[in-house]
Amino acid sequence: MARAVSETHGEILAAAARRFAVTGYRGTSLQDIAREVGCSKATVLYHFANKEALLAELMAPAIAVLRDLDDRLTGLTGAAAQQVAAVGFVDLAVRFRREIALLRGEFPELLAQPAFAHIQQISERLRDAFAGHSERPGARISALVLLAGIPEACAEFVDVPDDELRPALLTLVRRAVEPVESSLPQPPTTEDKES
Amino acid sequence: MARAVSETHGEILAAAARRFAVTGYRGTSLQDIAREVGCSKATVLYHFANKEALLAELMAPAIAVLRDLDDRLTGLTGAAAQQVAAVGFVDLAVRFRREIALLRGEFPELLAQPAFAHIQQISERLRDAFAGHSERPGARISALVLLAGIPEACAEFVDVPDDELRPALLTLVRRAVEPVESSLPQPPTTEDKES
């Protein structure tokens, strides 16, 4: 009955994604996943060190893109940071909205897990960029509303095609974001916004 | 050692609020709450039928206001509905942001509990109103971003005073919301928006 290793590994991963999307991470037991695959719980733990490793592998691509966005943000300030953050984050949320849907509302406690320790800091820098590094409360509040609301909307509209969801979100962001006062006379370097 | 009933009852409620705010609803056990009060777990369950009843009593005031908003929304369409929904929802989120913070990201599964069965429907009607009852995807997407993001922002900025948070959010909503085409020539009846 032993299948090729990669086969079962992938099946477990797919089953986990399906179950997490329905009942959430905490609400899904290893037994549930095993039942869906048609193997024993011990088999799941043979292929993955623990439950957290299963989630980490599922989220790895999305996290890689998030880190890349964080890198592209370093050094940018004001309107330039706003622009890169907005385009990058909307793109990220749209592309990985299925992964986001898996975690529906479990981000806070999930981020506390060792595997996602750095995500917290990245999201704080992203929020700063969204606010154009402004200290004005209005700017920071708008930034957080968008950063929290966009993933939620992406997870909800899983079936809306990318090229409909993305422009709608970008239009919303442009309208909603507080225009930042150019404290530094910074030329709008929009050259790398589509890299 | 027996205290007055209302005293212990209130202490348990306060302790639960404190613990829920830190570790979330699911992440807080009845034992945790009992430890914080300085009584036994059985005492907690003497004063409250079960864990869900504890949460329900904690959220009761917020839910009452939400139902009231829902009532005021019935019959309204287009821009009028948008206006009432925006002002009402922002006010609700600001006033009860401590209660919202308790549940940080646990809304989806919490709403599945019997005690909150009707909330799901109310929030759907609220989303419709935010979108001005428009079917345009852009309008519906913006509505969901705001409806999901505003509570999150309110929970995050617990320490920002009301009269700073509220106008910032209202400004954001006015900028972000898609202006609805007045399909019905409806006079802007804003008379009851501040009742």
Next chain:
DNA sequence: TCAGACTCTGACCGATCGGTCAGTTCATCG
């Protein structure tokens, strides 16, 4: 004084959780 109601508790329950482990099956290869 005493019955009954109220408040509170320790001990216990069944269920479920993530995770471990010894051992079985089986394909591959020297």
Next chain:
DNA sequence: CGATGAACTGACCGATCGGTCAGAGTCTGA
């Protein structure tokens, strides 16, 4: 053929969960 190692499993573990229950302590009013 026999040895090896990867794939897989059932049985089991300790911990924790929400919840139950019989009974102890205390107060009150007839």
